[in-house]
Amino acid sequence: MFQLMEHQSVFLNKYNLDYKIGFSKLFTPPEQDVKIIRHDYEVIVSKIKAGLAHELSEGDTLYLGAAPKASTSKDRRKQPFSDIPAKPRAFAFKNSYMTYVLNNYIA
Numbered sequence: 001m002f003q004l005m006e007h008q009s010v011f012l013n014k015y016n017l018d019y020k021i022g023f024s025k026l027f028t029p030p031e032q033d034v035k036i037i038r039h040d041y042e043v044i045v046s047k048i049k050a051g052l053a054h055e056l057s058e059g060d061t062l063y064l065g066a067a068p069k070a071s072t073s074k075d076r077r078k079q080p081f082s083d084i085p086a087k088p089r090a091f092a093f094k095n096s097y098m099t100y101v102l103n104n105y106i107a
Helices: 031-049 095-106
Strands: 002-004 011-013 064-068 089-093
Antiparallel strands (some): 002 011, 064 089
16 A cells, blocks of 8 residues: 655555544634634635735735635636636635644644
8 A cells, every 4th residue: 555755764655545644633723813814814805806806816915815726827717896817716724824833733
């Protein structure tokens, strides 16, 4: 099931369904983070409602982002409040926030 990568001690699993979870922990963001996440959400939604979904950027927010989810960077969809096509997106926590959570709350 596992094979050793050349010159590294990292095991690669050939089958996605065979990964073992060695650690899990439930996490609830503290209230100060929830306020920032809520503000980030409102920034994203206000841009969409203003017909500016095509202008969404990871730099607009701190913890929560509107991550592109298209298979290529050229994919576009009609947005609800504008005729300008925009990248399909999904809400996602930014890597920097998840690293912060891991280092400060989990580890």
